[in-house]
Amino acid sequence: RKEVEQDPGPFNVPEGATVAFNCTYSNSASQSFFWYRQDCRKEPKLLMSVYSSGNEDGRFTAQLNRASQYISLLIRDSKLSDSATYLCVVQEYGNKLVFGAGTILRVKS
Amino acid sequence: DAMVIQNPRYQVTQFGKPVTLSCSQTLNHNVMYWYQQKSSQAPKLLFHYYDKDFNNEADTPDNFQSRRPNTSFCFLDIRSPGLGDAAMYLCATSREGLERNEQFFGPGTRLTVL
Numbered sequence: 001r002k003e004v005e006q007d008p009g010p011f012n013v014p015e016g017a018t019v020a021f022n023c024t025y026s027n028s029a030s031q032s033f034f035w036y037r038q039d040c041r042k043e044p045k046l047l048m049s050v051y052s053s054g055n056e057d058g059r060f061t062a063q064l065n066r067a068s069q070y071i072s073l074l075i076r077d078s079k080l081s082d083s084a085t086y087l088c089v090v091q092e093y094g095n096k097l098v099f100g101a102g103t104i105l106r107v108k109s
Numbered sequence: 110d111a112m113v114i115q116n117p118r119y120q121v122t123q124f125g126k127p128v129t130l131s132c133s134q135t136l137n138h139n140v141m142y143w144y145q146q147k148s149s150q151a152p153k154l155l156f157h158y159y160d161k162d163f164n165n166e167a168d169t170p171d172n173f174q175s176r177r178p179n180t181s182f183c184f185l186d187i188r189s190p191g192l193g194d195a196a197m198y199l200c201a202t203s204r205e206g207l208e209r210n211e212q213f214f215g216p217g218t219r220l221t222v223l
Contacts, residue, residue, distance in 0.1 A: 004151070032210065043199055043214035044152065087151070091210050095140050095159065095203060099151035 003027060003098045006088050010104035017078045021103045023071040023088030032091035033064055035073050037084045038102060044087055047073075078107045112136070113215035115200050121221045122190050130185040130218045132200030141183040142212065143175060144199040152199055158183060159205060187220075195222045 006023045013019050025033075033050040048055065050062040050071055061074040071088055085102040092098055113134045122128040132141065139160050144152040156165045158177045172194070174186040187194055197219050201212040 008149070034211070041197075041219075043217050045214065046211050049211075095142075095157060095205065095210050096154065097210060097212060099153075101149065101151040 002100075004088055004090050004100035006100040006103045008101060008103060010106050012106045012108060013078055015078055015080060015107055015109050017107075018074065018076045019078060019105060020075075021073045021086055021088075021105075023073075023100055025069050025071070025088075025090045025098075027090065027092055027098075028066075028069060030069075030090045030092055033071050034089040034091070034097075035060075035062060035071075036087040036089050036099070038087055039084050044099075047086070075105075078105075080107050080109060083107045113200060113202055113213055115198075115215035115218050117218060118216060119219050119221070121223065122187075123223050124192065125189045128187050128190055128220070130187075130198050130200075130220070132183045132185070132215055133181050134200075134202045134213075134215075135181070136202055136204075136213060137180065138202035138204045138213070139180065140203045140205050141177060142201040142203075143173075143183070143185050144201065145194075146197045146199055146217075147195075155185070190220070190222045192222050195220055 035047040036044040037047045038044040050064045054063045059076045063072045087102045088100040090098045142157040143155045146152040155169045176184045197217045199217045200215040203212045
């Protein structure tokens with residue numbers, strides 16, 4: 001079983017749509033959680049941290065369910081520029097981050 | 110601007126010919142990482158330095174070595190590249206002591222093995 005699992009997609013959505021990505025992780029001792037964004041042939045960049053209480057940053061909302069070991073990302077009012085791969089990332093012991101393989105989002109006009 | 114720089118951006122080598130990838134940072138972060146990312150896969154941690162302390166992942170092949178001569182620089186040496194080592198190699202940095210380990214990535218070096 002993979003440590004961090006994501007639906008690879010691709011999710012093809014029209015501009016303005018709302019889209020949700022899910023992620024599950026296997027290590028119940030995981031400490032912190034993040035969503036990173038990776039554009040084609042570029043490096044990953046931090047999109048947002050994920051907190052137990054849920055958090056929002058503009059059009060993006062992240063949720064964490066520790067009991068179910070489940071993380072989600074909701075994107076409202078999708079823009080063409082949101083097209084990218086979204087990586088679910090879990091911080092385990094010390095400095096180690098474990099990355100999911102990513103979910104591809106394609107927003108079309 | 111403070112940043113993570115990787116050179117070269119593209120590297121072509123021959124099967125079995127040693128290659129060195131470099132990473133430098135101006136963020137003054139004490140932790141540096143090397144990841145391997147193959148197409149449509151997650152970045153896979155090879156090893157990291159916590160200050161001068163080297164931490165190797167258990168499944169990183171012996172073919173991969175690293176050096177960190179000072180805080181700013183870190184090198185990835187592939188002693189005998191095989192076809193399966195063709196990938197994007199990402200360097201990242203972070204600062205220990207923060208509750209959340211945000212890592213800052215360089216643009217990567219794409220390695221081709223002929």
